Amino acid sequence: MSVAARHLYVHLPFCAHRCGYCDFVTLVGRPEQHNRYVDALLTELELERGLLATEVETIFLGGGTPTFTEPRPLARLLAALPSAAELTVEANPETVTPVLAALLRDHGVTRVSLGAQSFSPRLLQVLERVAQPDTVRRAFYHLRDAGFDNISLDLLYGIPGQSPAELEADLGEALELGPEHLSCYELEAKPGTRFTHAHGAELARQADAMETYFELVVERLTGAGFRWYETANFCLAPEHAGGRDLRSRHNLAYWLARDYLGIGIGAVSTIEGRRWRNAPRLAGYLQALERRARPPRELEPLDEETRLRERVMLGLRLDEPLPLAGLGRAVDEPALERMRGLGLASLAVGPDGDRALSLTRRGRLLGGGVTAELVS
Numbered sequence: 360m361s362v363a364a365r366h367l368y369v370h371l372p373f374c375a376h377r378c379g380y381c382d383f384v385t386l387v388g389r390p391e392q393h394n395r396y397v398d399a400l401l402t403e404l405e406l407e408r409g410l411l412a413t414e415v416e417t418i419f420l421g422g423g424t425p426t427f428t429e430p431r432p433l434a435r436l437l438a439a440l441p442s443a444a445e446l447t448v449e450a451n452p453e454t455v456t457p458v459l460a461a462l463l464r465d466h467g468v469t470r471v472s473l474g475a476q477s478f479s480p481r482l483l484q485v486l487e488r489v490a491q492p493d494t495v496r497r498a499f500y501h502l503r504d505a506g507f508d509n510i511s512l513d514l515l516y517g518i519p520g521q522s523p524a525e526l527e528a529d530l531g532e533a534l535e536l537g538p539e540h541l542s543c544y545e546l547e548a549k550p551g552t553r554f555t556h557a558h559g560a561e562l563a564r565q566a567d568a569m570e571t572y573f574e575l576v577v578e579r580l581t582g583a584g585f586r587w588y589e590t591a592n593f594c595l596a597p598e599h600a601g602g603r604d605l606r607s608r609h610n611l612a613y614w615l616a617r618d619y620l621g622i623g624i625g626a627v628s629t630i631e632g633r634r635w636r637n638a639p640r641l642a643g644y645l646q647a648l649e650r651r652a653r654p655p656r657e658l659e660p661l662d663e664e665t666r667l668r669e670r671v672m673l674g675l676r677l678d679e680p681l682p683l684a685g686l687g688r689a690v691d692e693p694a695l696e697r698m699r700g701l702g703l704a705s706l707a708v709g710p711d712g713d714r715a716l717s718l719t720r721r722g723r724l725l726g727g728g729v730t731a732e733l734v735s
């Protein structure tokens with residue numbers, strides 16, 4: 360059987376500043392190394408090209424702050440990537456100028472995911488963001504002016520001190536811009552971050568209130584015509600979008616447990632039941648690829664049982680029923696009956712006896728807890 364991932368993730372780790380709450384693989388500044396890093400990425404892509412299908416469906420440039428990468432290497436990278444039906448780039452608002460927006464557009468980027476996080480100056484300060492609310496709005500309009508018709512905004516909720524009214528206001532401001540897609544994440548206290556050190560106790564205190572905040576997000580966005588297609592992701596429903604399916608095709612591939620190739624420091628790949636993670640150190644990555652050798656990486660054991668469980672956990676994040684055929688014993692049948700009895704899960708049985716599992720709205724709002732019960 361030929362190995363052929365149709366999804367490519369490219370990690371661009373550089374950021375202007377390290378936000379206290381973030382534990383992604385990031386590096387501050389280092390403009391003099393951006394060129395070398397892109398050279399290494401392109402060598403890694405060349406070495407692994409055989410793992411990618413001839414027709415790549417989606418590419419996602421994530422970070423870090425991909426748009427903080429120096430324009431020349433960024434353009435060089437974009438020009439060298441295979442063509443894909445969806446090419447998303449993550450952007451921080453303060454990096455988006457008309458020139459940058461045009462660079463992305465001219466190099467075939469089809470979708471931009473803009474890290475707004477909040478529209479409150481106070482909350483942006485708590486998050487140590489460089490961007491002010493006006494910076495976010497300006498960035499959005501620069502992208503629109505450059506011709507982007509698929510823009511996503513990232514928002515965070517559960518920011519220390521954020522009231523429900525402030526969350527409402529953030530959602531209102533985001534909707535006012537008219538994005539095609541919104542990702543709304545509950546702020547997580549990542550172990551070992553500055554933020555967790557400073558605000559961890561407060562985040563733990565407010566944890567119980569987060570269910571209400573999540574419900575508020577879902578109510579507000581579905582009420583505004585958005586499809587709640589994944590736990591934290593919303594897209595303008597086709598009837599409000601001229602029939603377009605605006606779900607992130609790249610992220611859907613993860614949630615549907617498809618194979619993907621990841622390149623760059625810290626990037627993960629999952630192909631044909633094998634998973635590996637590139638080491639996060641820049642020096643080792645550059646040195647290996649300059650010798651045209653594969654970078655240091657860790658192989659993660661991924662047995663069949665783990666894969667099936669993962670498939671259930673990811674699949675239940677989506678708003679479409681999960682076919683149970685082929686999932687073996689990954690779903691705990693007594694738990695399924697209990698969850699159905701509690702109105703948290705439902706089961707559809709097709710004419711040929713095939714079963715498909717869904718979480719109800721209440722089940723989706725409770726999320727992880729329900730899924731954990733269902734996965735045996």
Ligand SMILES: C[S@@+](CC[C@H](N)C(=O)[O-])C[C@H]1O[C@@H](n2cnc3c(N)ncnc32)[C@H](O)[C@@H]1O
Nearest residue numbers: 380381383422423424451474513544545546547
């Ligand atoms: C890989 S980050 C990069 C985005 C971009 N550099 C930025 O800061 O806007 C993607 C998204 O993850 C989310 N994120 C980062 N740290 C998080 C945390 N501790 N808890 C929840 N979401 C987080 C943010 O919403 C962010 O936009």
Ligand code: SF4
Nearest residue numbers: 374377378381422423
């Ligand atoms: S949140 Fe974004 S800008 Fe801030 S350090 Fe993380 S990746 Fe960089």
